[in-house]
Amino acid sequence: MxxxxxxxxxxxxxxxxxxxxxxxxxxxxxxxxxxxxxxxxxxxxxxxxxxxxxxxxxxxxxxxxxxxxxxxxxxxxxxxxxxxxxxxxxxxxxxxxxxxxxxxxxxxxxxxxxxxxxxxxxxxxxxxxxxxxxxxxxxxxxxxxxxxxxxxxxxxxxxxxxxxxxxxxxxxxLLPVPVETLGAWIEAKAQLDHNMALKVAEFAEGCPGHAFRLAGDSRLRQEMDRILDIAMQLPTATPLSCLRLGDDLRKAAAAIQGMLGLETETGTESITDSSSPEDSAQEPARERAGRRQIAIVIELLAGLYGDLLSLNVGGPAARILHVDRRSQLAEMAARRSTDYWLTSLEALLEARRRVDQNANLPLLVDGLAMRLAVG
Ligand SMILES: [Zn+2]
CATH class of the missing domain: 3.40.50.300 (P-loop containing nucleotide triphosphate hydrolases)
Structure with a gap:
């Protein structure tokens, strides 16, 4: 090198x-x-x-x-x-x-x-x-x-x-690499399609080492598909089954987190006792991992709901992210009002911001699941 x-x-x-x-x-x-x-x-x-x-x-x-x-x-x-x-x-x-x-x-x-x-x-x-x-x-x-x-x-x-x-x-x-830059690099280096490369870059939080590892892990696509499968049940789920789906989502996200290997690398505490608030390394590893998992799920959901909104507004030929699920998504999109998809997407983006603002995670997830279910 x-x-x-x-x-x-x-x-x-x-x-x-x-x-x-x-x-x-x-x-x-x-x-x-x-x-x-x-x-x-x-x-x-x-x-x-x-x-x-x-x-x-x-x-x-x-x-x-x-x-x-x-x-x-x-x-x-x-x-x-x-x-x-x-x-x-x-x-x-x-x-x-x-x-x-x-x-x-x-x-x-x-x-x-x-x-x-x-x-x-x-x-x-x-x-x-x-x-x-x-x-x-x-x-x-x-x-x-x-x-x-x-x-x-x-x-x-x-x-x-x-x-x-x-x-x-x-x-x-050394700062994390911007997601777009890292996405373009991993797209060329690992020969991924564009959307997948961007997702990998997002999950890797701008860290090339993680991105490279994720890109070579075939389980990633499986787990992402699992999250999307679960997510597609949300709009028609009852509030109670929403909570169960929320649990499944967290498990799938934990699997992705596991592929990143974050637990092992942040698991040990340092010998020094310093606590500057802006230093995210000081946040307990488990708390940080949990936050990251929720962020992964919400980002995937937001991508999916963005597609549903696009299809609802623009019809079945609208430009979307998950082209492989187009017909299924188009059918779903037509079942609800534009207002519902818009409100749901807003709820997701709001929740994503609150993850970064250290919101109470269980409350946030349950609240989000209910909002998506009720619409
Ligand atoms: Zn030399």
Whole structure:
């Protein structure tokens, strides 16, 4: 992976390229952003470019052909070390030798100049899982690394690391990629149809890593179909069966959530105790997952009801999203008034906004189900 191949983070790539070209790389970076946004990808691309003894310039990048670049591409570069949590935590013995443990990653390498490439790079994934002892043991190395050493720490947000660690790093924030941009990328890369690609980008919340995983998961279309099947029963359901359908919807959404792998990546709490309100990483993982599931369902429903409204107003040939369900939807659309579909769609969009505003979720879902049933 070269810097030129990194998708969706142009400002960060531009800044790093400039620092590389002017030989002004600092010794320690902290890349922040949600899981799946591309922190590891960018860190590996930076490592390859920084290590390459024969880099291209304008724009700066790894040459892709030298021994260092080939080793980096194979994931086996002895001077580019990826340190991941051992279980839920990243512990001191992973860096420095401790009795009865494997050799520490820094112990016998930090003081030696690299041989294959120009930099020795240590990428610390999920740095929010560093134990207090491990974090403190890194402070000196982060403060004054040898000139040939580059540390790249990765974490959801600076608030989840010790301030003493953050203050020794240059922070590079990676933001989710806009849905349209990510959709176009995944459409080309995974050869999905346009609507599916946009859905995948939405579910992935602008994170290329998640989008790529979802795009390759055949269960996604099944679960989306399941949600739409359930949704199509809503307009004719009794209020009581609406509540049951609501439950089914949540289960289908949970399956999609599971494909994103969000539970495992946000499940551990950090060692630091910080609570800035704007930092969504601080929201308990389960609460956040639940909110995300409801959002997925509501977005799918809104797409479906949008189609129903279009068909009701524009007739059976109207432009719609779910073309594969056209005849069934057209029949449904004709059964209710334009006003009903409009009111229902408004209720869905309103509910979607309230999910983001931290509304009480069970109340919101039940209220929505009733509104859709009664119309
Ligand atoms: Zn090279």
């Amino acid at each position: 070269s810097l030129g191949e990194v998708f969706g983070h142009e400002p960060a790539v531009r800044m790093l390229r400039q620092s590389l070209a002017e030989q002004r790389l600092v010794g320690a970076y902290l890349f922040t952003g949600p899981p799946g946004v591309g922190k590891t990808t960018l860190a590996l691309a930076l490592a390859a470019a920084a290590a390459c003894p024969n880099p291209r310039d304008d724009p700066f990048d790894a040459c892709g052909a030298c021994a260092s670049c080939r080793a980096a591409a194979s994931g086996q570069h002895p001077e580019i070390t990826l340190i991941q949590p051992a279980g839920d935590l990243t512990q001191i013995w992973q860096f420095w030798d401790r009795d009865q443990k494997p050799a520490g990653a820094l112990q016998h390498t930090l003081q030696y100049s690299p041989v294959i490439g120009c930099k020795r790079v240590y990428i610390i994934e999920r740095a929010e899982t560093l134990t207090l002892a491990a974090a403190n043991s890194l402070l000196k190395a982060l403060e004054e690394p040898p000139p040939y050493v580059l540390f790249v720490l990765l974490a959801p947000s600076p608030a989840r690391l010790l301030p003493t660690v953050v203050s020794r790093c240059q922070v590079v924030r």
